[in-house]
Amino acid sequence: MPTITGGTTRPVKKSNNKKRVQKKQTPFGSSCMYKGAKKRKLIALDTNILMTDPLAMFHFNGKDPKDDDNDIFIPLKVLLELDRKKVPKKGGDEKQTRNARTAAKMLLYLTESVPMSQIKNGIPLIKPGEKIPNGRSRKHFKAKLFFEMPKENELEKFLDPDNSDHEILRSCLKKRKEDAVLPEGKSHDFLLVSFDNIMRIVGLLVGLRVETYLNETPSEESFRSKGVHYFPLELLRRQKTEDGEMPHPIPQQDGKREYVFKGKEFENVVMYEFLIFGRPLDSETRRQLEPETERQYIVLEKVNAQTVHVRELKDYQYQEKVFYVHAMNAEQNCLVNAILDYRTPLVIAEGGAGTGKTFITLACAYQQIKNGVHKIVQVSRDAVESGESIGFLPGSVESKIKNFLPGVLGGRDTLLRLLSKDIKEKKKFCANEKKVAEEDTLAVDIKTLPKSKRRQYRRDRVATKKAGQQVKGGGYVSDEIARLEALWVHLQGEGTSFESVSLLRGANISNIALIDEAQHTKTNQGKMLGSRVQEGGQLVLTGNVEQDDVGISFRDSGVAKLIDATRGTDLMNLITLRTVERGRLAARIAQYYGK
Template sequence: MKKVFLLDTNVLLHDPEAMRRFQDNDVVLPITVIEELDRFKKQPDMVGRNARHTSRLLDELRRTGNLTEGIPVSPAGGTLKVVLCHRETLQKLPVELEGDKGDNAILAVGLELKQHCQCPVILVSKDTNLRIKADALALAAEDYETDKVDVEELYSGACELSTTPDQIDQFYAHKTLDLPEAVYPHQAVTLVDVTKPDHTAISIADSRGQSLQALTRQPKEGILHIRPRNREQAFALELLLDDAVPLVTLEGKAGTGKTLLAIAAGLHQVINEKHYTRLLISRPIVPMGRDLGYLPGDIGEKLSPWMQPLYDNFDLIFGTTDSTNKPAHWRRGHEELMERGLLQIEPLTYIRGRSIPKQFLIIDEAQNLTPHEVKTILTRAGEGTKIVLTGDVDQIDSPYLDAASNGISYVVERFKTDPLGGHMTLIKGERSLLAERAATLL
């Protein structure tokens, strides 16, 4: 049955193309949404960009018809309409919801549509509280789930296959093994002897997922004094050092070594192997808790508090806290590399419009990005560039994202069958015993 979907402002700020994604159903925008978009459009971040994109799209649609009567926006027959909020309906809201607040105007429009429409009316919002208010008013409400993935079934990047003893012996002898059934491209596979479960072999699938290859490095062989401490870290390092995999996603709880392994692999590829001209690291500026406001100083001084977690990893890699017996150019750590143009650290704010060729690009804390923002980043990749996304879906600071709708989960699910992508979920914390226990218990 055809439905009427009433969109909240935050849905369009999350995905400017949302109004076109409801197939043959009708989409309604309250006039207060247009007013709120106007307030956001001057912001310099991705939210402001999405607000401007939505406004331009609405202006283009306006030229093709009358927005108050309905304009086709989907080949399946869906329409878009902008409606006014009548003061009489707004005054009928409960006393607790009186006033000119935007959320109240959206609720009033929803109740009016429900009264006059023969079709089901559904409010779509990423605001949990607004959905609760709508439910209290007997107005159907749901989250925007077009770009959501099933968290319970999220691809881990690894699996186990039961094999015969002869197959494992054959794999150790020839370093390769053909598979009777295909797995995902670049998937980490542990071969387990059906007759003796402790007789195993670790391998990684080729780009077609039809055969297994031995890891190019021994499980405990590291780079820049950083060695993998568990099987998942060994698999992750294999993907990070494989030039045939231009997109790598690393997901895992705090302390599992995601950022450290990515930075170590990037430095190794830039300094030692010289496969890339520069290591470029960026992360979204999303505070945990209350923001401190404007920070004094130039761009480097402003970024320093946000990028300090990255500097901590550089100190660990270069051993700059203990420079004994270290080469002279290592003693200053990342500062020396930045002066030589081999390392660049910048916020994601300035990445739009760039073309990034032959660089090792790390996007840290990618769980705080929307799917649209991740798409913007990936489309910056030039020829010969490798992109690594790291994140923890249990540590999301953005109010309108969750484990199912954030950027890194979206990329993992979309690229799991693509030969250009590789993924690994890191499970065991290696930062310290206390950090591992806290991540598990708290």
């Protein structure tokens, strides 16, 4: 007789003497769970779990859709503790504070991803940008998130009378209850508007309709913009005519051509954004497949909703160099073109650690100085520490700010070493040329040459003497080498100026200014930096929007406001670097933490 713990089964014989496949049967039907079978779990998360891993709610389910999906439960007290822990305190753990803010943002994203009526039935645990597995829909997604949803009369025991946010919630609930009994025509559709993530979540849980204040927030279109759009090569081939040529070519003096592209794929493209046509990224290495086949363009004009006027970019990846180095990928090539060729007043380079944003922008700045476009580069960043405070720093303002710019200092040393190498090679070349010329002069007697070659020989000797000049030390150095030596001294000294962001107020940016870790800039600092740029000056901002050390989200930072104010004009280029070039280990770590 079968039992719930396994039991026994008997084969059933048919009249044709064939044995039937044995199946386990239970007296409770096919839905009965045997001992040892996997069961769905409802996992309650404590506050310290979310403060250690702000994405912990996604980490209790397998990647395979066949795996059992576990539901997550967040008590209301956990939300209120996150609200209390998100404010940084002196001497507190900044990492946990940052994680509390990240967890609050993610929980708000999940809460707002479904209608208010569906929150009590469970919210599908789907990450931002994650694709829903085949065979599932968002509504019937197995893994779900549940919140503790108290009734209005039960909320009092959770609220702190000394907390101003809790008092606001209490007042809103009281006012909505009073307004509900008013006669029709005098009642209102009650709405709570707040920037506070936890207050918005709790408001939704108790049935309040909540919104954020969009007037002070950058538009969603600007916030999502990466500045670079990727398309398959097939789309570029479709732009060609029957004879294989691109439509409407407009040749320019520098050899680059301009074209007019049409298609619904260009609807979200605006002026001065970049188009990259190429193969997709490799799923394992996250690097571009066949980068030599890529084609890159800048949008000069948005003709209409589906038509753009574009121009070819100069190739700094394989042909030209920027201060002795090549661009490592297509995004870096777009960045170099924006700074060197188009001299855009505001250039924003965004990307993760190791994408080369600081190094390549410094190389562009030094190339501008070498070309005579600018005299100096002003390097600055906010004095924000990434961990525990190191206390008071002695010395001048420049020596203090240098402690926060190891990436810039390392990049400067690398570029100056390349400059020194170029000087040594040119000196060696000139010395060899002089030696060869002297040997030829001693070895050849002009009287022994035919008359037809004597005149050319004299011209060659005059040209050899004019090729260089005698300088101290006995070296035979050309004017070019002397200029490069002066450039090395200039860049090592006053050519690279280190300043604090706070001291730029009232100054004019007439050369090129590089602001590192710009995601930490506040709204007023972004306004101050943008209003400092003179005509002909350039402001280059670099940063990583995923890194938040001061409690300012990218949406609320000064950089986001600058993007929103200048997007779609010829005053700003935004380039998002996605490929890690520092090394294989750095790329592997970035891929792991970017899951």
